[in-house]
Amino acid sequence: MPESRVHFEPLCRFITAAMERLGLPPADAAVVGALMAQAELQGSDGHGVIRLLPYARRIRAGGINLHPEIKVVQERPAMAVLDGDNGMGHLVMQRAAEMAVEKARTCGIGWVGARFSNHAGPASLYARMPMAHDMIGLYFAVGNANHLPPWGGLDMLLSTNPIAVAVPAGAEPPVVLDMATTVAAYGKVKAKAQRGEAMPIGWMIDRLGQPLTDPKRAEEGFLMPIGGYKGYGLSLIVGLLAGTLNGAAMGRDVIDFNHDDVTTTNTGQAVMAIDLSAFGDVADFKARVDRLVRDLRASERMPGVERIWLPGQQSHERRAANERDGIPLPAALLGQLQDFARETGLAPLETIATMKETT
Amino acid sequence: MPESRVHFEPLCRFITAAMERLGLPPADAAVVGALMAQAELQGSDGHGVIRLLPYARRIRAGGINLHPEIKVVQERPAMAVLDGDNGMGHLVMQRAAEMAVEKARTCGIGWVGARFSNHAGPASLYARMPMAHDMIGLYFAVGNANHLPPWGGLDMLLSTNPIAVAVPAGAEPPVVLDMATTVAAYGKVKAKAQRGEAMPIGWMIDRLGQPLTDPKRAEEGFLMPIGGYKGYGLSLIVGLLAGTLNGAAMGRDVIDFNHDDVTTTNTGQAVMAIDLSAFGDVADFKARVDRLVRDLRASERMPGVERIWLPGQQSHERRAANERDGIPLPAALLGQLQDFARETGLAPLETIATMKETT
Numbered sequence: 051m052p053e054s055r056v057h058f059e060p061l062c063r064f065i066t067a068a069m070e071r072l073g074l075p076p077a078d079a080a081v082v083g084a085l086m087a088q089a090e091l092q093g094s095d096g097h098g099v100i101r102l103l104p105y106a107r108r109i110r111a112g113g114i115n116l117h118p119e120i121k122v123v124q125e126r127p128a129m130a131v132l133d134g135d136n137g138m139g140h141l142v143m144q145r146a147a148e149m150a151v152e153k154a155r156t157c158g159i160g161w162v163g164a165r166f167s168n169h170a171g172p173a174s175l176y177a178r179m180p181m182a183h184d185m186i187g188l189y190f191a192v193g194n195a196n197h198l199p200p201w202g203g204l205d206m207l208l209s210t211n212p213i214a215v216a217v218p219a220g221a222e223p224p225v226v227l228d229m230a231t232t233v234a235a236y237g238k239v240k241a242k243a244q245r246g247e248a249m250p251i252g253w254m255i256d257r258l259g260q261p262l263t264d265p266k267r268a269e270e271g272f273l274m275p276i277g278g279y280k281g282y283g284l285s286l287i288v289g290l291l292a293g294t295l296n297g298a299a300m301g302r303d304v305i306d307f308n309h310d311d312v313t314t315t316n317t318g319q320a321v322m323a324i325d326l327s328a329f330g331d332v333a334d335f336k337a338r339v340d341r342l343v344r345d346l347r348a349s350e351r352m353p354g355v356e357r358i359w360l361p362g363q364q365s366h367e368r369r370a371a372n373e374r375d376g377i378p379l380p381a382a383l384l385g386q387l388q389d390f391a392r393e394t395g396l397a398p399l400e401t402i403a404t405m406k407e408t409t
Numbered sequence: 410m411p412e413s414r415v416h417f418e419p420l421c422r423f424i425t426a427a428m429e430r431l432g433l434p435p436a437d438a439a440v441v442g443a444l445m446a447q448a449e450l451q452g453s454d455g456h457g458v459i460r461l462l463p464y465a466r467r468i469r470a471g472g473i474n475l476h477p478e479i480k481v482v483q484e485r486p487a488m489a490v491l492d493g494d495n496g497m498g499h500l501v502m503q504r505a506a507e508m509a510v511e512k513a514r515t516c517g518i519g520w521v522g523a524r525f526s527n528h529a530g531p532a533s534l535y536a537r538m539p540m541a542h543d544m545i546g547l548y549f550a551v552g553n554a555n556h557l558p559p560w561g562g563l564d565m566l567l568s569t570n571p572i573a574v575a576v577p578a579g580a581e582p583p584v585v586l587d588m589a590t591t592v593a594a595y596g597k598v599k600a601k602a603q604r605g606e607a608m609p610i611g612w613m614i615d616r617l618g619q620p621l622t623d624p625k626r627a628e629e630g631f632l633m634p635i636g637g638y639k640g641y642g643l644s645l646i647v648g649l650l651a652g653t654l655n656g657a658a659m660g661r662d663v664i665d666f667n668h669d670d671v672t673t674t675n676t677g678q679a680v681m682a683i684d685l686s687a688f689g690d691v692a693d694f695k696a697r698v699d700r701l702v703r704d705l706r707a708s709e710r711m712p713g714v715e716r717i718w719l720p721g722q723q724s725h726e727r728r729a730a731n732e733r734d735g736i737p738l739p740a741a742l743l744g745q746l747q748d749f750a751r752e753t754g755l756a757p758l759e760t761i762a763t764m765k766e767t768t
Contacts, residue, residue, distance in 0.1 A: 128487035158488035161518045200706075203710055277588070283720035284588070290545075295688050296688065346566055347559075350562065351563065352562065353618075
């Protein structure tokens, strides 16, 4: 199957146009388009343009407010809570990150949570935003479908609730952790099923607590939290900080947005910014991060290990490659996007001419 | 072997007296005594009075400043950095928690980090402190010995860097997560070795990446981070936030305080407080936590699982039992403490009369 690639700018324009066609005001469509294309650029393909059709379905079903009045409902000098008014999560979280940065500039740290938000793409997008201001960024979110029970239980009351933290470095790429609190994200299970492959032991367990490795039986089991009961605790804590604290959905109130396009999700998320200059000399901090990164990377390796990776380094390299070569899109996804364009009267997504095979 | 138990108050007095004898000013000795006894009370026995003799060894070797000038070296409205001046970590962290609470009262959130601190006991002690003020507490620390390499590596550059988060509930016990970023803490490995038991697969790996289950061979391997590369990333991020950000030791600069009583550890830690009243109605928040806790606890259970636990619930029950029945101390540890008392001219630790066996 020939590989299809798209450049960032045309992808961004395409998503923006699609969002406008779906009814978002142009400025809002541009924000969502840019953030979804950035997700693709950094290789977060599970949270990028693959979400366009599910978003469209939800928007058409009336499950998203196209003209939200995003407003501050609680505020202190270093924190705020936003009510996203059921708008697109990207709009709510971009606003939250901007406010967290402003607050950190005066207070040293800033924390902005949200309720009545929606799915906003990869966690690292928002954790990365404060870095442009020489700040560390943190992001917490309640996932939009419950995939794990409490440890030892069978009722799926918890989601993959991700954490992302982005720490600026100097000459080195930033350290960017973006992790679900489960061993595998649910998207990886779906991918294994599509390819007809077995899952490794440790990804899922069945209702008897036994390893589940057949991805076609995924509905019979649960995702495993990282570190067993520790990941269960971490998922719960992230949900309390990003959901309960903001008056957003958590536990049994979480809507499975894969199977429900209408009910307001009341998604909860939070962004924190930590201003490096409040803690001391910024250049000195970055130099210490560089030294630490280099020490880790230069570690003696286990047999068979070619390279020590730092968190965020793979997506850093992917971003550079995708900027240069274009963003790879699976043919099936590209087909769906072009069908969507045709149906809605949009110009088709402009792909890069397929290279001739060299012989 | 007969079980020995001590009540909280006599234990607190004993540790306080010991700390005074070692040269701490009375007020500081009382703080350390109370916090170490609280650690025992909540069942954090790896971080309680078992540390008295190692602390004494370090103090006598000159590795701790008995008269530290703990001072604020960086400050903004919502944050501060303390220089602990190489004092006992308990003093530095209690001060950090107090300041974080004060800052959260005005700014909504407060973050206080420290450098030149020392080991301060269990992470949850400090995460719990803001709860008395209707605040969520978070605590991050750089461990005092490196036990894991970067993922795929062999050089031990990272510690078990713990995270603790304490969330107030209403009628239910608070949700308190206190976890190392490794599957097992190193103390658990030592305990397995003492009992001559094998470790479960997943606790440690050897230098070839193979499971290591013989705890006597622990020096040949490494602790496993939770979730593999995810726990590696989490340990690194906690180290950056608690260590590097504060100008404290991280990576190759971390001193192994098990094998070095003299070198200043420059331990880094941070406490964060989140004021619930800044986010909305406190009683309403607590009621929502109660409901979530009850939903989780009432989950249908896997076969063989007797009870669903919430993070912090076991230590909550342990605290109640220990307050009622006294704190159990292993005979060997009690013997060491009584030897220490004799050598230093202290009154012996007052134990509870051993119950007569009922027939």
